[in-house]
Amino acid sequence: MTNASPTVYPYRLRIPGPISVPERVRQANAKPVVNHRGAEMRAILGEIQRLIKPLFGTQAPVLTFGSSGTGVMEASLVNVLAPGEKVLALVHGQFGERYAQIARALGAEVDVIESEWGQVPDPQQVAASLDKAQYRAVVTVHNESSTGAVTDLAGIGALLRDRDTLFLVDSISGLAGMELRQDEWGVDIAVTGSQKALMCPPGLGFASVSDKARKVIDRDDRCSRFYFDMRKALAGVDNNETAFTCPVSLLFGLHEALTMIHEEGLPQVFARHKRLSDALRAGCVALGLPAFGDQAAASRTVVVASVPEPLTGGAIVKHMYENYNTVIAGARNKLSGKVIRIGTMGQISEADILTDLHYLERTLTALGHDVPTPGCGVAAAMASLR
Amino acid sequence: MTNASPTVYPYRLRIPGPISVPERVRQANAKPVVNHRGAEMRAILGEIQRLIKPLFGTQAPVLTFGSSGTGVMEASLVNVLAPGEKVLALVHGQFGERYAQIARALGAEVDVIESEWGQVPDPQQVAASLDKAQYRAVVTVHNESSTGAVTDLAGIGALLRDRDTLFLVDSISGLAGMELRQDEWGVDIAVTGSQKALMCPPGLGFASVSDKARKVIDRDDRCSRFYFDMRKALAGVDNNETAFTCPVSLLFGLHEALTMIHEEGLPQVFARHKRLSDALRAGCVALGLPAFGDQAAASRTVVVASVPEPLTGGAIVKHMYENYNTVIAGARNKLSGKVIRIGTMGQISEADILTDLHYLERTLTALGHDVPTPGCGVAAAMASLR
Numbered sequence: 001m002t003n004a005s006p007t008v009y010p011y012r013l014r015i016p017g018p019i020s021v022p023e024r025v026r027q028a029n030a031k032p033v034v035n036h037r038g039a040e041m042r043a044i045l046g047e048i049q050r051l052i053k054p055l056f057g058t059q060a061p062v063l064t065f066g067s068s069g070t071g072v073m074e075a076s077l078v079n080v081l082a083p084g085e086k087v088l089a090l091v092h093g094q095f096g097e098r099y100a101q102i103a104r105a106l107g108a109e110v111d112v113i114e115s116e117w118g119q120v121p122d123p124q125q126v127a128a129s130l131d132k133a134q135y136r137a138v139v140t141v142h143n144e145s146s147t148g149a150v151t152d153l154a155g156i157g158a159l160l161r162d163r164d165t166l167f168l169v170d171s172i173s174g175l176a177g178m179e180l181r182q183d184e185w186g187v188d189i190a191v192t193g194s195q196k197a198l199m200c201p202p203g204l205g206f207a208s209v210s211d212k213a214r215k216v217i218d219r220d221d222r223c224s225r226f227y228f229d230m231r232k233a234l235a236g237v238d239n240n241e242t243a244f245t246c247p248v249s250l251l252f253g254l255h256e257a258l259t260m261i262h263e264e265g266l267p268q269v270f271a272r273h274k275r276l277s278d279a280l281r282a283g284c285v286a287l288g289l290p291a292f293g294d295q296a297a298a299s300r301t302v303v304v305a306s307v308p309e310p311l312t313g314g315a316i317v318k319h320m321y322e323n324y325n326t327v328i329a330g331a332r333n334k335l336s337g338k339v340i341r342i343g344t345m346g347q348i349s350e351a352d353i354l355t356d357l358h359y360l361e362r363t364l365t366a367l368g369h370d371v372p373t374p375g376c377g378v379a380a381a382m383a384s385l386r
Numbered sequence: 387m388t389n390a391s392p393t394v395y396p397y398r399l400r401i402p403g404p405i406s407v408p409e410r411v412r413q414a415n416a417k418p419v420v421n422h423r424g425a426e427m428r429a430i431l432g433e434i435q436r437l438i439k440p441l442f443g444t445q446a447p448v449l450t451f452g453s454s455g456t457g458v459m460e461a462s463l464v465n466v467l468a469p470g471e472k473v474l475a476l477v478h479g480q481f482g483e484r485y486a487q488i489a490r491a492l493g494a495e496v497d498v499i500e501s502e503w504g505q506v507p508d509p510q511q512v513a514a515s516l517d518k519a520q521y522r523a524v525v526t527v528h529n530e531s532s533t534g535a536v537t538d539l540a541g542i543g544a545l546l547r548d549r550d551t552l553f554l555v556d557s558i559s560g561l562a563g564m565e566l567r568q569d570e571w572g573v574d575i576a577v578t579g580s581q582k583a584l585m586c587p588p589g590l591g592f593a594s595v596s597d598k599a600r601k602v603i604d605r606d607d608r609c610s611r612f613y614f615d616m617r618k619a620l621a622g623v624d625n626n627e628t629a630f631t632c633p634v635s636l637l638f639g640l641h642e643a644l645t646m647i648h649e650e651g652l653p654q655v656f657a658r659h660k661r662l663s664d665a666l667r668a669g670c671v672a673l674g675l676p677a678f679g680d681q682a683a684a685s686r687t688v689v690v691a692s693v694p695e696p697l698t699g700g701a702i703v704k705h706m707y708e709n710y711n712t713v714i715a716g717a718r719n720k721l722s723g724k725v726i727r728i729g730t731m732g733q734i735s736e737a738d739i740l741t742d743l744h745y746l747e748r749t750l751t752a753l754g755h756d757v758p759t760p761g762c763g764v765a766a767a768m769a770s771l772r
Contacts, residue, residue: 002425011418011420013418013419013420013421015421017631018419018421018422018631018634019419020418020419021418021419021635026415026416026417026418026635027416029415029416029635030412030413030415030416031412032397032399032406032407032412033399033404033405033406033407033581033587033588034397034399034713035399035401035404035713036404036588038707038713039388066452066453066454066457066588066589067452067453067457067613068452068613068630068631068632068633069630069631070612070613070630070631071452071453071613071630074612074613083610101612102612105610105611105612105615106610106612107610193631195419195631195634201419201633201634201635201636202419202422202452202631202632202633202634202635203452203589203633203634203635203636223610224469224491224492224493224609225491226456226460226487226488226491226492227453227454227456227457227460227614228613229491244454244455244456244457245403245404245454245455245456245579245581245588246454246588247454247587247588247589247633247636248404248581248587248588248589249407249412249415249587249588249589249636250587250589250633250635250636321424327420327421327424
């Protein structure tokens, strides 16, 4: 447990999701529960459809599941696959690996194009693979939060438009923090979760379904499934009903969060995410923690910073938590020790970025790292924000 | 939408789940979100284990999923079945039908013992079936909330103790409102949801797993699965970790609800459910709505009342909602029109029962039903409560 005084150092949740949930959303989560199939709930579900579609960049129905992000990743696959069909997984980090792992668990034959972590999938490589085999689906991660790299979905989607292959995308840590244009980019199923840039507590998963995907989902020869069966979910979506009891309270919160996002304006939300992530990244670089990976593809919802030896990511995370009650992330994968990750999604402000960098400088100094100039991290962020 | 004035007639959620959630629980749901893998969350998950096991009547681990009840029903099956294995489904209502339907969707060969709705499965019939075929699992519903009948789990569990067959039980609308003694009764996996007698919002599913079930779950030849894979969930449960991001806020609420249940005391909670359901049932009978089904097996978490012709359940439900802002349930199955159902679970009191009966009498009268004596429903309930 932390030793930091909660008065001097209030608890700060700064991992790349689940994120700190705004007061307005939390209070909406606390509203009295209503009949999950009554007029009140249908009105909320209808509003959610209307408000969430622009975040997906789609006119397609968006399905709601009580689930984590992993659940809807599985949903995107189990509904379109028959066992033994081929999947092409574009892997450039931990969550791409998970997508491939789920496909294998469901009995798919999975080919992997692995990019160096921190880099993004190369559409040309994808094109070459598509010419060699018949894939039911290409799966990838929009915003690979383990590395901070953003995939060129448009470039890959364009390759699939005139093929039978479906394009399935995990935008769990991207959607609502960065642009997603599902329809324009040719994404067939995009999935996301509530606990990232949608700034809600975890517990809701969403999946948008293109017409092209729907034709496959409706076939009788797909994997066995029940709870995540999109045929059941699609049957009710136009009437604003879910197939099974929906997480009523979490949906109240989501409705509030979506309202806040549209009050600010989508372009403004995206610009704020970019501005703040740029500032935090600049601050980390100034402190001597170089940005990890391909900066041309830098994420706007997470900053991933390299940790120079002999420092370790774990030591920084631990010190930040124990001394400043601030929770940032290391890595639970092959980057373990080598990076730290800080979320820049949801209702965060310049204050959060400066505070992160202030504590980070003190932490690095305490751990024996030679910070170039006192205050250089905060100064670099301020310059970036000017 | 309702026409009732929300000032004169505050919204009352009186269906057999989701139920009205106590203020204390809703405020806990609104607490700031914490790191889903941090010390704070592990402490909560550990406390939840300790507090929830007595409700299952088990020493076995209780797994937590972000899911509706249907999701954990699927989880109980997908983890123990291989496609083509046989399942014996004891069906005495809508949710037993669903259990059978899920098993079929997963590729099981399902034999059904159907009891008349309102009656309960007969252990002798089960014994006869068990002698005729090798079943991987017997599935049934503890509290069939569509009919208000409670299954004799001990009688069936005793038949399975010395067989390889597993006993899977849906206690979604039973647990926390009525006694469940998983270990003593020989239940292998019991599943439940948060939105019934656990008096939380929907969104959490739970499954307890016996040693006998665990041996089957660990086999490599079971159905393909990922999100609901109990091997992954069991791997972390002793460290108070979930396999995937858990619904942090809902778990805060659950912790509060479990605390409230133990403050009142489990025997007291069960006695209150019995006392209030008895009173409501007596009131309905007095109003001319006979109790549905086998009263020796009457539920304590839901009252199911028969609706005499020419009245219909739907008309009563509609009138109660439109005029008294009170949401009760009819039936979404073959009992449609013939019954009404009112929840008697969670933090309800005598006041709720009297109010239900007061509005019900006015509704019945408005619909042309000849109520024996004005006030007879409330009077019967009061007598029952004395």
